[in-house]
Amino acid sequence: MMKEPTQKLVTVLGPTAVGKTKTSIELAKALNGEIISGDSMQIYRGMDIGTAKVTGDEMEGIPHYLINIKDPMERFSAAEFQTLATDLITDINRRGKVPIIAGGTGLYVKSVTHQYAFSEAKEDPEYRQKLEEIAEEEGPVQFHHRLETIDPKSYHVIHPNNVRRVIRALEVYYVTGEPLSASKDALPEHSPYNLVNIGLTMDREALYNRINKRVDLMMEDGLLEEAQRLYAAGVQECQSVQAIGYKEIYRLIENRVSFEDAVNELKLNSRRYAKRQLTWFRHQMEIDWFDMTTDRAEKIQKILQVVAGKLAEN
Known part of the structure; x- marks a missing residue:
């Protein structure tokens, strides 16, 4: 009996605003791939602007999964993400395509790439x-x-x-x-997949400028109005709105800070989050890093060469 080939899996990782969405779509087009969102917030319906959710036009016809699957009042966990993403990876591979996880929620991604065995211990x-x-x-x-x-x-x-x-x-x-x-939560050292982890990084000043501009664009695109709709609908004191992008604007809605202070706080928290993401990925996963500060098109070609080469090894 022939052994079933190891399933392929590509990840596109890195800090917020570094360009993971565009890069993953470029890879998907070149590799006959489909994209699984690895972002713990893009799962929520009606939370589009604050999560920088990929739009239908931006998808360029590439199927995207695990986006808009939960209502904002619902809880979501890494364990649930693991189950859903693992099933999708199997399905995408069976159809002869390449699954690509794109996102910045490290624990979620690693729970899949290394098949984290979540503790079955009773809760209290x-x-x-x-x-x-x-x-x-x-x-x-x-x-x-x-x-x-x-x-x-x-x-x-x-x-x-x-x-x-x-x-x-x-x-x-x-x-x-x-x-x-x-406990059973211990992480295995090796991935069961034919795995290629691609990390995107950028000169810190350039990245921070992109983050600041993204926040300004979010405000122009209606982040305040989006947060007001959620607040008015009773989406409060729940997991979804503890995220960066909503908790700062909620403080503005509740008249606890001025508009200017809320925007500055959102920019600062986003920059700090980007720094934490980079630290986590560098310490937790083996990644091929690419600096996207300049020559983006050229870097995409290099990434494609690395991914194609590594996927062909097994």
């Missing part, structure tokens, strides 16, 4: 709520230190700003008495 919603309150009081850095003695491995792997993941690690320890790193 009451204890989790208590942890959420403590995290709010202490701030992410101090709260993160709670992991240091009970689960040093997770302490070094989980970024302090990934508060939800820190909470989950503490919850697993509380419920099971075992650290998260010793």
Whole structure:
């Protein structure tokens, strides 16, 4: 019996505003590919401007998946993303096409590329709520230190700003008495896929300028009106609007900050997020990096050569 060939998978990763959407579409056109969004926020319907969601015209006829699949009041997890994306990867491969995950939510992407085995430990919603309150009081850095003695491995792997993941690690320890790193949540070292990770980077000043311009464009395109519609519809105190792009504008809607301060805060938080994304990807995944500051068309050709070469190796 012949062994089934290893499934192909390409990822296009990097910080916000670096050009992942356009690059992934160029790759998909050249490789007969289809795109799976790896963004934890583009799954929500009606949250288009603040998530920089790809438009129908921008897709250029390339199928895109895991966009607009949830209502803003619904929760979504890395485990659910993993299940949906894994099924899509299998289906796309079976049809002789190349699946491309494009996005910047590192944990979501790695949960798929390395088939993260999520803990089946029972949950304790009451204890989790208590942890959420403590995290709010202490701030992410101090709260993160709670992991240091009970689960040093997770302490070094989980970024302090990934508060939800820190909470989950503490919850697993509380419920099971075992650290998260010793549970089924441990990550395998190797991917089961014929995997090519492409990372896009850019000169920091150029990237920050792109982020600032993107925020200005979002405001011109109606981000405030989009957030007002969500707010008026009761989309408050839920996972979706804790995202950068909405929490700052909600503060404006609630008259807690001025328009100018809200926009500046959004720009600052977006720049900080880009920096965190780059740090995460560089420490967590083996990636072929490409600097997209200049000569973008030339870089796309080089990326295509790398991807085609690596996919042909297996």
